[in-house]
Amino acid sequence: MVLVTDEMREQYRDEGYFVLERVLTDEQLELLRGGARYSIDKLDAAFDEAGVDRIGINARGKRYFSTMIYKDRPELREFLFGDTMAEICRATLGADAYLFWEQYVIKAADPDTSFAWHQDSGYVHEDHEPYLTCWIALDEVTEENGAVYLLPYSRSGIRSYVKHIPDPVRNDRVAYFGSDPGIPMTAPAGSIVVFSSVVLHRSGPNLTDRLRRVYLAQYSGEIIMTKDGSEPSGSFERFLVDGRVAPELAGGS
Known part of the structure; x- marks a missing residue:
């Protein structure tokens, strides 16, 4: 069954995003939720x-941004380099893809958990091609609990990339x-909300319990290299090569 339709591809090209509703299996949700628990515990420590x-x-008991958890929890690789993400990458990036970044974004019940308007590219630098963000809901997302806008x-x-101004209080970058x-x-x-790294977005606070x-x-x-060109700015494990899963991920087949 086709996951990403032609209409979704067109919307991504013209508007920068599309949404895949209820595409994760129960097993995938359980896997990713286990990583979420681990990520909270790691930051609290x-x-x-x-x-x-x-x-x-990051703010204790309010909002958690835990990065590269898959390096601590290798079982997450099954999802990150699986069929679902492969189809999304082919539909948006094309035949070649690297895993750039991975993180959990968790909002607790607190009114101070909104996040300012920004582009994901604003947290890198201006000299790169737009990349892909897959915003995966592990709970039902509503306007009351902090939907992304x-x-x-x-x-x-x-x-395209625009300049971001740092917020001196919250440490957000605002565009x-x-x-x-x-x-x-x-x-x-x-x-999964699928969008380009140059799409402006924000999220509201979690006003629920x-x-x-x-x-x-x-x-x-x-x-994508760091601004000084000295090293890659993210993970950059090869995922797709000429439309196929990289040999090192496919067991050399």
Whole structure:
């Protein structure tokens, strides 16, 4: 069965995003939720060790951004380099793809958990081709618990990297100060919001009494180097080569 339709491909090209509802299996959800629990525990331990309640954009009991958890939990590779993500990458990036970045974004029940308008590219630098973000809902996402809001290309007028201004209090990077609220991406658990790294987006606070857990898997069609060109700026394990899963991932077949 085709996961990404021609209409979705066209929408990604014209507006920068599409949504796949309820595409994860129960087993995949259980796998990713286990990683979410681990990611919270890991950051809480880091807070304890440093004797602080904030590290970068992380805030104890409020919001957690845990990166490269798959390196601690290798079982996550089954999902990151599996058939679902392969089809999404082919439909958006083309025949070649690398795993660029991976992280959990978890919001606890707290009104101070919103995230400012930004592009994912704004957390890299201006000299790269747009990459792919797969925003994977591990819980039902509503406007009350912190949905992501997108500004499609036709509403923002922006299709490339723009300068971001740091927020001195929250450590967010901000790229849009207009009045358009964006389109809320409300979705059931197991859904994937697929969007380009140059699409402007934000997320609201979690005003409920339960966690809102999201898994981010990001892929690129090229190796993005750091701004000084000294090293890759992310993971960059090969995933697709000429449309096929890289031999090292497929057991050499």
